[in-house]
Amino acid sequence: MPELPEVETVARDLQPLILGKSITEVWWSGKKMRLPWTNSWDRALEGLIFTKVSRRAKWLVLHLAERGAGWDWTGGSALIAHLGMTGQLTFVRRGKEYELPKDHVHLRFGLVSSGKKANGLNEGLRRDFEAGELRFRDIRRFGGMAYAKDSAEVDLFFAKHRLGPEPWDCPLDGWLGALSGTKRLIKAVLLDQSVISGVGNIYADESLHAAGIHPCRMASSFNEAEGAKLLEMADSVMRKAIENRGSTIRDYVGGENLNGGHQNSLLIYGREGEACFRCGILVKRFVVAGRSSHFCPVCQKAPKDAGAKPVRQRRGPA
DNA sequence: ATGCAGTCCTGTAAGC
DNA sequence: TGCTTACAGGACTGCA
Incomplete structure (x- = not known):
């Protein structure tokens, strides 16, 4: 049952694996989750690059930048995820897909290296530039992911959830x-x-x-x-x-x-x-x-x- | 306004 | 052995 320490671990694991990678395609199972996915988000996400992974309480925030935006830029759009009780958010290297369970997978984000040299991106964090996919798996579907198109929407999202201090x-x-x-x-x-x-x-x-x-x-x-x-x-x-x-x-x-x-x-x-x-x-x-x-x-x-x-x-x- | 019970969801395991 | 039922709980809804 993911609580703050589990979500923090996912954030720390994911950051070096997806930083600098861009989204090539989005796939949704069509199944209803606690946080409902919206089809129109797929097109908006294509081409965006992950710039940072952070966490607020039990929520994951995967920060995104448009191609050409400054590498040190962390504002703007983001994918927000809650793992509920059985949620798993993992990076799966291309060719390794079938080593992991493929049942209950609800969202898949195809990722490739953006091909850009890092300007200000921490070189030490980029230990892996292989292609792969970001995969959201959730047996009980108490979790889910949402897209916030700019920092105002991210702020609004968290204001709505009224989180107290950690x-x-x-x-x-x-x-x-x-x-x-x-x-x-x-x-x-x-x-x-x-x-x-x-x-x-x-x-x-x-x-x-x-x-x-x-x-x-x-x-x-x-x-x-x-x-x-x-x-x-x-x-x-x-x-x-x-x-x-x-x-x-x-x-x-x-x-x-x-x-x-x-x-x-x-x-x-x-x-x-x-x-x-x-x-x-x-x-x-x-x-x-x-x-x-x-x-x-x-x-x-x-x-x-x-x-x-x-x-x-x-x-x-x- | 406040606090509590009910709801969602599925895999696991107890219990008959 | 096989079926039924209870249980796990984060966050929200509805009710008293």
Whole structure:
């Protein structure tokens, strides 16, 4: 499930692979995605050159320039992608297409080297100028891609989605204000992209565990130290996950179709019934804020009025 | 205005 | 063995 660290890994992988390449053709499966593709974008994209790959929260931004535009130019048009739950955005070298799964592929962008010498383009990043295709694959189609024809449209797109700051950009006073000003459980607040962006279910559980806070705590019950601690843990948990190239629970792959490595470092998510690494007590799982939530009943003390719905224990093999 | 439940979507695996 | 059903969850919609 791609969250900020997974999307950051895709961005870092893709940048050197597609930088300086131009789009020769666009193919769409015709299947409806969460972010609906529009046929008329195909013609507009042909001939455009990738100049930069960036990320905002869980969104990927593939910046494009018109042929002849300055190489250091990063404004202008862009392809914006969200990976949803099972989205994969990878660069596939020509001739290697059939080494990768071809089911559930919804968008393919044919790419060739622009043939231009780089003026100001970081030579170190251009390690590969082979032709190939940028491929969007998404089993559940909760993700999708959109084209924004200029920087104003890119800005409008992100304004519409009302993304809050990422953990490392989140001012403490704003965060504490958001906690005190809501009647929601802390788990729901962590997952609210307009309050703090980039955190999904996995890293919300990891952050709460690292901070020793139960997911059913009312956000408004936090004192300053608790709020600061949680923000600090969200920051460090995400940074470590980025270092490990994200977590592959099932379908996530980076921009080079490689699995992440952080799934082996998760301390609480997916560990129901296993011993807490800190205290040895068995990890529990409840549905909180409509999401499966993993926590340690000792390290993360439950509030007296915890109102989570118990989840039926999954039986292992007989 | 606020918060919650329901919805989408398909592969996987539990359970009968 | 084979079928049915529950589950995974990001972001949005609709309702109370």
